[in-house]
Amino acid sequence: MMKEGVIIKTISIKRQGERKHFQIRLPKDTKFIIGVEYGGRLISRTEGAIEAPAPKAKADAKLVEVIYSAIESGAVRDDKPKAFFKRNQLIGELKLQSCEEANWFYAADVFGNDANLNWGDFSQTGFPVNDFTHGNKRTEEVVKVDAESTIINGWYLDALGKSQKLDINYEIKVYVWINVEE
Amino acid sequence: MLKATKKRFDIKILVANSTVSETFELEKNIVKVHGVLVTSDKDDLLYYRGTQKIEINKEEFFPDNYESKLLMSGINVAPKQRYYDLGGVAPGNGRVQISYKDLDDGRTMFTPYRVSLYLDCEMEDEL
Numbered sequence: 001m002m003k004e005g006v007i008i009k010t011i012s013i014k015r016q017g018e019r020k021h022f023q024i025r026l027p028k029d030t031k032f033i034i035g036v037e038y039g040g041r042l043i044s045r046t047e048g049a050i051e052a053p054a055p056k057a058k059a060d061a062k063l064v065e066v067i068y069s070a071i072e073s074g075a076v077r078d079d080k081p082k083a084f085f086k087r088n089q090l091i092g093e094l095k096l097q098s099c100e101e102a103n104w105f106y107a108a109d110v111f112g113n114d115a116n117l118n119w120g121d122f123s124q125t126g127f128p129v130n131d132f133t134h135g136n137k138r139t140e141e142v143v144k145v146d147a148e149s150t151i152i153n154g155w156y157l158d159a160l161g162k163s164q165k166l167d168i169n170y171e172i173k174v175y176v177w178i179n180v181e182e
Numbered sequence: 183m184l185k186a187t188k189k190r191f192d193i194k195i196l197v198a199n200s201t202v203s204e205t206f207e208l209e210k211n212i213v214k215v216h217g218v219l220v221t222s223d224k225d226d227l228l229y230y231r232g233t234q235k236i237e238i239n240k241e242e243f244f245p246d247n248y249e250s251k252l253l254m255s256g257i258n259v260a261p262k263q264r265y266y267d268l269g270g271v272a273p274g275n276g277r278v279q280i281s282y283k284d285l286d287d288g289r290t291m292f293t294p295y296r297v298s299l300y301l302d303c304e305m306e307d308e309l
Contacts, residue, residue, distance in 0.1 A: 006244070006245060006248065007245075008245060008246075008247050008248065010247065037252065039249040039251060039252060041230070041231075041249075041285065041287050042287055042288035042289055043286070043287075043288060044288055120258075130225075130226065131229065131251075131256070132225040132226050132228070132229035132230075132251070132254065132256070133225055133256055133257060134256040134257055134258045135251075135254070135255075135256040135258070136255070136256065136258060136259060137254075137255040137256075137259050137263065137264065137266070138251065138252045138254075170288075173247065173249060175248070175252070
């Protein structure tokens with residue numbers, strides 16, 4: 001009988017533009033890699049990042065957010081001159097390769113929170129829109145890769161520190177979902 | 183007859199960067215656990231700071247360091263789809279263990295909060 005399991009790999013980033021090569025070891029009885037997802041945590045605050053003023057309802061949680069000028073963001077505009085869509089903060093690039101096959105089987109741009117989530121709220125009730133209140137249910141990205149060699153090679157490149165020209169200490173967690181034979 | 187039921191178990195996080203482990207027991211007439219969901223009275227702290235391990239009947243479904251945000255659903259998700267699907271596992275001895283770890287995140291300031299673990303279960307009707 002096949003059973004699902006998840007392997008977690010934490011990648012720690014400390015310097016701007018840091019590139020990390022890593023390996024993820026899978027259990028020997030792994031048959032397939034069936035999905036990949038990621039998450040992250042900011043470990044230290046940065047001096048240069050601009051803090052957006054916290055909305056009233058979340059005064060205890062100041063979110064660090066980069067404010068783009070309209071010119072450099074290349075933002076999409078609607079009819080109203082002040083209404084800009086904000087670009088999501090790119091955190092880095094993540095790529096995974098199985099020893100079984102050539103080329104990457106997973107490549108993703110790692111993004112922070114959805115910066116435009118509030119554009120979907122037309123209720124105007126004053127209930128602030130955030131990922132933790134209005135976010136969708138997270139699901140893994142489905143892949144199907146043989147896992148006989150039980151090792152995945154991974155590569156991560158920082159973009160957050162590079163874009164802000166700062167050393168930002170954070171960690172990225174990579175979740176590899178596997179099928180295991182019982 | 184089988185009927186659906188939801189169970190809620192709470193833990194309190196009183197100290198920053200601490201781990202809180204608790205074991206809860208399901209009723210004997212629960213025959214399947216279909217889904218799991220975590221919420222909090224301070225959603226942002228759970229979302230940014232929380233990781234947890236969850237075991238049912240000593241079987242690990244989510245390992246250490248599995249982020250809580252991956253088991254949360256916002257109000258934009260339809261109520262019937264909010265639970266993470268476990269596929270109907272047998273509860274065995276009925277013991278559910280959660281080991282929750284709070285970790286500093288540069289975007290939040292700690293204040294004591296509650297973490298609620300919800301289970302979507304199927305139980306035998308006692309009638």
